Amino acid sequence: MPGAVVAGGLARPLKLPPHLLAALVPVLVLFAALTIYCLIDLYRAESVRSIPKAAWAVIIIAVSWPIGPLAYLFFGRVRDQRRKESAPVAGVADNHAWAGADDARAGVADNHAWAGADEARAGVADNHAWAGADDARAGVAAYPAAVGAAGQPIVTTTGLTRDYGGTGLFDVGLSVPRGCVYGLVGPNGAGKTTLLSILSGVRRADHGTVSLGVGRERLSVCPDVPEFDGWLTAYEVVDLARVLVASRTPGQRGDAGPVVRDALGTAGLADSANRKVGGFSRGMIQRLGLACALVSDPELLILDEPTAALDPAGRAELLNLVAAMRGTRTVIFSSHILADVQRIADQVGILRDGKLLYQGGTGDLINTYLRPSWLLRIADDAAPVTAALRNQAWATRVEPAGAGAIRVDATSIEAGEQGIPVVVAACGARQVSCEPVAADLESAFLALTGTSAMEPR
Amino acid sequence: MSQIRPGRPMNLWRLEWLRLIRTPRALALGAIFIFLGLIEPVFAKYQSQILRHVGNGVRISFPPATPAAGISSYVSEINGIGVILIVVIAAGAFTFDAHHGVATFLRTRVGSIWQLVTPRFTVNALAGAGAYLLGALAAWYETDLLIGSVPAGEMLAGVLCACVYLAFAVAVTSAAASVVRGMVGTIGLTVVVLLLLPIADTLHAVQDWLPSTLASAPVDLLNGAHLSHYLPAFGVTVAASAALLAVAVARLGAREV
Numbered sequence: 001m002p003g004a005v006v007a008g009g010l011a012r013p014l015k016l017p018p019h020l021l022a023a024l025v026p027v028l029v030l031f032a033a034l035t036i037y038c039l040i041d042l043y044r045a046e047s048v049r050s051i052p053k054a055a056w057a058v059i060i061i062a063v064s065w066p067i068g069p070l071a072y073l074f075f076g077r078v079r080d081q082r083r084k085e086s087a088p089v090a091g092v093a094d095n096h097a098w099a100g101a102d103d104a105r106a107g108v109a110d111n112h113a114w115a116g117a118d119e120a121r122a123g124v125a126d127n128h129a130w131a132g133a134d135d136a137r138a139g140v141a142a143y144p145a146a147v148g149a150a151g152q153p154i155v156t157t158t159g160l161t162r163d164y165g166g167t168g169l170f171d172v173g174l175s176v177p178r179g180c181v182y183g184l185v186g187p188n189g190a191g192k193t194t195l196l197s198i199l200s201g202v203r204r205a206d207h208g209t210v211s212l213g214v215g216r217e218r219l220s221v222c223p224d225v226p227e228f229d230g231w232l233t234a235y236e237v238v239d240l241a242r243v244l245v246a247s248r249t250p251g252q253r254g255d256a257g258p259v260v261r262d263a264l265g266t267a268g269l270a271d272s273a274n275r276k277v278g279g280f281s282r283g284m285i286q287r288l289g290l291a292c293a294l295v296s297d298p299e300l301l302i303l304d305e306p307t308a309a310l311d312p313a314g315r316a317e318l319l320n321l322v323a324a325m326r327g328t329r330t331v332i333f334s335s336h337i338l339a340d341v342q343r344i345a346d347q348v349g350i351l352r353d354g355k356l357l358y359q360g361g362t363g364d365l366i367n368t369y370l371r372p373s374w375l376l377r378i379a380d381d382a383a384p385v386t387a388a389l390r391n392q393a394w395a396t397r398v399e400p401a402g403a404g405a406i407r408v409d410a411t412s413i414e415a416g417e418q419g420i421p422v423v424v425a426a427c428g429a430r431q432v433s434c435e436p437v438a439a440d441l442e443s444a445f446l447a448l449t450g451t452s453a454m455e456p457r
Numbered sequence: 458m459s460q461i462r463p464g465r466p467m468n469l470w471r472l473e474w475l476r477l478i479r480t481p482r483a484l485a486l487g488a489i490f491i492f493l494g495l496i497e498p499v500f501a502k503y504q505s506q507i508l509r510h511v512g513n514g515v516r517i518s519f520p521p522a523t524p525a526a527g528i529s530s531y532v533s534e535i536n537g538i539g540v541i542l543i544v545v546i547a548a549g550a551f552t553f554d555a556h557h558g559v560a561t562f563l564r565t566r567v568g569s570i571w572q573l574v575t576p577r578f579t580v581n582a583l584a585g586a587g588a589y590l591l592g593a594l595a596a597w598y599e600t601d602l603l604i605g606s607v608p609a610g611e612m613l614a615g616v617l618c619a620c621v622y623l624a625f626a627v628a629v630t631s632a633a634a635s636v637v638r639g640m641v642g643t644i645g646l647t648v649v650v651l652l653l654l655p656i657a658d659t660l661h662a663v664q665d666w667l668p669s670t671l672a673s674a675p676v677d678l679l680n681g682a683h684l685s686h687y688l689p690a691f692g693v694t695v696a697a698s699a700a701l702l703a704v705a706v707a708r709l710g711a712r713e714v
Contacts, residue, residue: 019602019603020499020502020503020603022602023498023499023599023602024499030495034484066488066489066492070481070485070489074481074485077481197713200561200565201564201565202560202564202714203714219565221561223558223561223562225557225558226558226561226562227556227558227559228558231480232479233464235464236467236475239466240472241566243467245566247568248568256466289558
């Protein structure tokens, strides 16, 4: 019967006038279009959230329109996943080869320095304060300073304090030489992230000054947990990072493609450039954060726990990459993995409870805070040699270390190097070897801080 | 190695556009506004019959539907559901500080917070206006078909006023995002502010100056009101929106990550 339909839920047939039918046609078209769109999207999806795909299909079709389709779009759809027809990406997650050193950069740094908010109180001259919004956000007034020359610090802080009620940073005087890899180590709550955030300009200091030997546009930051909009591709994210910096840097507006591709390749994401970031693993996100930091070719690179989410191979690749930057750009990175710091950092700063306990050369730290120690191996019975060594004034500790082996600690390297051969010869023993016990950053850290071990992050 | 497809160059404007079209935001905006535009005039026309059938024969008499009633039904729904939807979508864009990694990515690269706020406000306001216009066109079509003709001049003027109000709602959202960091808090604060305005509307002295006056302009203009009546509210709304954006930029700029 034309013009008559049975309305669902109503007791009897509802006769609809022709005008109403014409009016309802667009509604039905909209209904059908959205429902079909959702069903196709559901079919193509590799997975959905919360409940099985079949349940979402029922909801899309059966739940009152438009609630069902919209519920699926907002709560059921897994954004940014690869579709069924998408070609699989080779070598998906973390099996990437990382490139080595970046190209050396030409040009002299912009010589800018920031001074702390209470600079006047600290008695630091400030005749050229910037009035930019960023500086206000960073809580630091800026002034040009002549620290751009090679060998001069690229980052200097004086009395830097940020008190969060007993925790934070206290009177930190950082000095980071230009072109070095500076490792910032310390246990949880030591203030590493706070310090890096203040250097980055996203947090303010209560007191003290921060002086940078480069303009902010030449500084890149990669946070410990990078986050990106999941519906962007990796290429788009890196391109956005490039554009934002390039808009502030004269001469950087060129062909984006090669630059972005290089950054992605360096970070080991060339194969995943066209993938949506929402489907990335934590390690890939970390690499993407590094690509974003590198794409603007920064002079100063700040990396907060860059290896935290990487597997051992990825960690080694990243460390190689950072190590290769030495001399071409300055890298400040924090880590709770002391072996990583020892491996690549030529300068190290140790933070504990917000205070900078040590900063200087990594080797100097190890040499300074470790007593000289050797592992002596004897071909014959080691007991006479052990007894003789214990009678030496320069020997601070002599302990058997297995069959024919003796651990000898001395008051100084010179005393041990001179005294051990003399004692062995005097005893008529045959020396197999005498190796210095490897000094490492962890031992130095423990000696310096008096802690038993680094706390897991 | 898969080949990299460069695509179009990125910038903060394209970022907001992609946020709309690569997520359900644009689809939800369009679908709900058009759906309400299509269905509300039908309800207005046939509310007596619908209630009689749903209510098992209970007869409730309504005066014959007028074209203004058809549009009014759409406008009243949009002032509730539609505005909340726009606020939710805008809040998703403005609460970039809710995610430390996103905030660090953006804040360490832009020269000014205006760079972040301007495209977010503009794109969301335009998206809301576009959705409102599509819904209004749908309501116009349905009303014209079922009830009677709607004067074009008054209708378009009313849509313009409503779009200015929606832009104001987006500006309120930006300011709210500078007060609270999270998305839920931003939505809640914005909705409370937008709900307080109609309450203030009851004060006769300020009635004509309030932004919420613009929300009902599409209906009032069809009922004989003159466009000049809305000029005070228009001016206040534009000025308030600009002020709210300035507040948002100042507060977001002062915020630490």
